[in-house]
Amino acid sequence: MIEPEVDYATRSSRSQWAKVTDLLCPEGVDIVLDCLCGEECNRGYSLLKAMGKYILYGSSNVVTGETKSFFSVAKSWWQVDKISPIKLFDENKSLSGFNLRHLLYQQNGAPYVKGIMDSVFALWKDGKIKPVVDSTWALEDVPEAMQKMHDRKNIGKIVLDPSLEPKPKPATPAKGKAKGDKNDDKKKDEEKKEDDKKDEEGETPATDSAAENKEGEGSS
Numbered sequence: 001m002i003e004p005e006v007d008y009a010t011r012s013s014r015s016q017w018a019k020v021t022d023l024l025c026p027e028g029v030d031i032v033l034d035c036l037c038g039e040e041c042n043r044g045y046s047l048l049k050a051m052g053k054y055i056l057y058g059s060s061n062v063v064t065g066e067t068k069s070f071f072s073v074a075k076s077w078w079q080v081d082k083i084s085p086i087k088l089f090d091e092n093k094s095l096s097g098f099n100l101r102h103l104l105y106q107q108n109g110a111p112y113v114k115g116i117m118d119s120v121f122a123l124w125k126d127g128k129i130k131p132v133v134d135s136t137w138a139l140e141d142v143p144e145a146m147q148k149m150h151d152r153k154n155i156g157k158i159v160l161d162p163s164l165e166p167k168p169k170p171a172t173p174a175k176g177k178a179k180g181d182k183n184d185d186k187k188k189d190e191e192k193k194e195d196d197k198k199d200e201e202g203e204t205p206a207t208d209s210a211a212e213n214k215e216g217e218g219s220s
Contacts, residue, residue, distance in 0.1 A: 021047050028052060035059075045083065050092040057098040132156035140166035 021029065028049025034041060035058030045054050088095060103109035123129045134156035137145040144167075145158050 017043060017047070025049070031055065033057060045093070045095070048091075048093050051094075053094040053096065055096050055098055057100075134158055136161050136164065138162075138164035138166040 025047075029047050030049065030052055032044040032047055032052070032054045034044050034054065034056045037056060037059035041054075041056070048054055083095060100113070104113060120129070124131070132155070134154035135145070135148070136159045139160055139162055142160065145160070148154055149158055
């Protein structure tokens with residue numbers, strides 16, 4: 001059995017995938033659910049056995065990442081095998097796609113989705129399925145949770161719980177105060193240099209001169 005805690009999709013090479021498939025499913029697998037796209041399509045399709053189904057429901061390899069350029073996207077699409085209907089016919093395999101957003105908002109599929117969700121929640125309530133949860137976060141910690149998901153460091157779902165208290169943030173020094181202290185130190189250094197310069201030139205600092213004048217007035 002493959003443990004859910006292991007990220008086989010991103011940490012396994014093509015040869016490792018072949019070894020696992022040959023060991024567990026020597027005839028191939030019944031279904032492949034692909035949320036990556038790109039070159040992963042070729043590998044996933046090759047794992048299918050006769051009458052197997054390949055379902056593409058995401059394209060994170062193509063659209064994820066702030067630095068994705070037009071050329072990197074084009075390269076990802078180019079790496080996808082062009083599978084002809086005749087090939088599907090000859091190999092007795094099925095290829096399909098699922099886009100939830102389009103189904104809900106462009107294809108009037110809300111009633112269908114609701115029925116499926118009701119069935120899924122019924123299975124969950126009966127304990128027949130158990131979701132894999134990576135971590136649970138307070139609403140105030142959404143930026144950190146989103147960053148973890150963006151970095152692909154989660155294995156399982158990231159859950160938001162409004163009843164949770166936010167995680168304590170590390171204390172940061174006040175920038176204004178630190179800057180003020182730095183300016184004060186700089187000013188003191190400049191005053192000290194000025195006094196040292198006067199001593200070298202034989203001048204009496206203003207404070208000492210005032211004290212001498214006061215003593216002279218007292219003696220007279």
